[in-house]
Amino acid sequence: MNYIFYRSMNKLSRIPGLLQLLLMTVFLVGCSSSRTRGFEKKVTRELQINKFGEHFTGLMVLDPSSGDTLVSVNSDLYFTPASNTKIFTLYTAVKILDDSIPALKYFVSGDTLIFSGTGNPSILHPNFRDSSAVNFLSRYSELVYVPGDFPEGRYGPGWAWEDYDSSFSPERSSFPLYGNVVSVTQQGGLRTEPNLFADSVQVMVKNRRREEKRNTFYFDPSRTDTLEIPYITSDRLTLTLLENVLGKSIRIGEAFPVEKTRTIMGSTPADSLYRRLMQESDNFIAEQLLMVSSFVLSDTISSSLARDFVLDSYLSEMEYKPRWVDGSGLSRYNLFTPSSMVYVLKKLLDEKGREWLFSVFPSGGKNGTLEEWYTGNPHPYVFAKSGTLGNTYCLSGFLIARSGKILIFSFMNNHYLEPASRIKARIQAVLEGIRDNY
Structure with a gap:
């Protein structure tokens, strides 16, 4: 190939400049295409x-x-x-979100904080422990929770129904907490996170990890690792989980005032979410990232x-x-x-x-x-x-x-x-x- 190229160059040297350049280009492209x-x-x-x-x-x-x-x-x-x-x-997510992502949408009226979720998946998540939203809520004596409007439902279209109790298939929600899973381990005695579900976990061998339509969970006593089981989400349960961690009561509201709302950002870097998304193939984070992206785009939650x-x-x-x-x-x-x-x-x-x-x-x-x-x-x-x-x-x-x-x-x-x-x-x-x- 080098010899042929050398001879071709000698011939090209006798051809006027523009034509020479054109022929060189055709020759090199032809060689490249052949390779x-x-x-x-x-x-x-x-x-x-x-x-x-x-x-x-x-x-x-x-x-x-x-x-x-x-x-x-x-x-x-x-x-x-x-x-x-x-x-x-x-x-x-890379195109729409910044280095950190919104954790709460809120409006302050006197001592009252009106708030709702943004779809952020990291709040109290067992792998990120992001407590920024909870710390912010703890500053106010009166709290009003406005459930987010997410008409697309807890599961994506075409998901397998039998995966409801599998750790890779948590439900989607506008205000996820703890990764929307219950974590159960026997190290140092039976431990459950969030502890609100402690009385809902039964230590026994069953063919499923959770009842299909209620939050009753089963933990095999022979397990030595941590078991993560999706829980059934609801606006009332989100409220109860927040009340449990904050130690104060929260009212449910129907809507925000007409005035402009604000957002606070979570403390988990976006890149940390992206690494878990890709390296661990985390389905929950994938779904929630689309939801929080739509929130940033339009103040609504829609993947x-x-x-x-x-x-x-x-x-x-x-x-x-x-x-x-x-x-x-x-x-x-x-x-x-x-x-x-x-x-x-x-x-x-x-x-x-x-x-x-x-x-x-x-x-x-x-x-x-x-x-x-x-x-x-x-x-x-x-x-x-x-x-x-x-x-x-x-x-x-x-x-x-x-x-x-x-x-x-x-x-x-x-x-x-x-x-x-x-x-x-x-x-x-x-x-x-x-x-x-x-």
Whole structure:
């Protein structure tokens, strides 16, 4: 190739300047296109060898520095994304929220504080312990709670009903407390947080962790770890939980006065929420981030409002618009293409930079949901969000090639009939091939 290039340059030296530049450009683009086609053929062959033709598979790989699409296999077809949906949720939060997020909406009238929630997920959350809202409320002798209007309901569309007692499926609410879960442990005797539910926990072996329609919980006495169980939310329960932690009574109000309301910010940095969202694939935080984003946009709580706003504004030029129905990806109604995932990942890279993204996304072989997969030698080479549902495994994010270049990829798999671990092993083989050959 070097010899051919040298001879071509000699010939070009005898051609007038503008034409010479044009021919050089065509020659280099042709060489680049040839290399890209060869790389794509090699990766496609790896997909065939690793049996990715036995189920519905899509893969797109982009070199963001050149803008070249290196691999495109079913990249414009729609897949169930599972938790890859959180990439769009992260982008929404990054575009709308500041470094900290609102914790309370309020209005002060004399000694009376009228307040409501903003959807902030960190208040008294077991992983963040954000007490800023509670400390603010404690300053006032008279408290009036105005329940937030959230017509979209406790569960997202298309969620599995049988997950009601699973720790990964807390209910959505306008004023969440304690992550909307009850935490139960036997260390030092049976302990329950919030302690309001202490008498509602029964120590016995049951096939469910909670009754479906009431807050009665079951804790297996053989457990040695902490069990988190979603509780059934309600405006009355929110009021009672706040009264319990504040040690004072609270009245329920119907609405705020006509005068302008104000907000206070929570003490949990937004980046801390984003890291848990992505690394632990926290469904609750995903849902609540969309809700608090809509609050910032319009003073109302509606996850669909936030989704529609982002799609119609920041992502208006995206060619293959998704069917996007929740923040977490728990719903099988979601439909995304690999190309749309790559599109948003490219925007995140351009706007936030690699250092920030690599600190937020799970690192292969190091932390979060990728701790046991895609291990680098010696450093991580994959920084990506996984997504898992029954017969579904998707992985989208960033890959560092041997050349040092950052590549963006989305690898989506639906409708396989074998253990997900086998799919992951095959994906790892393909990603290692991409890493070593680009």
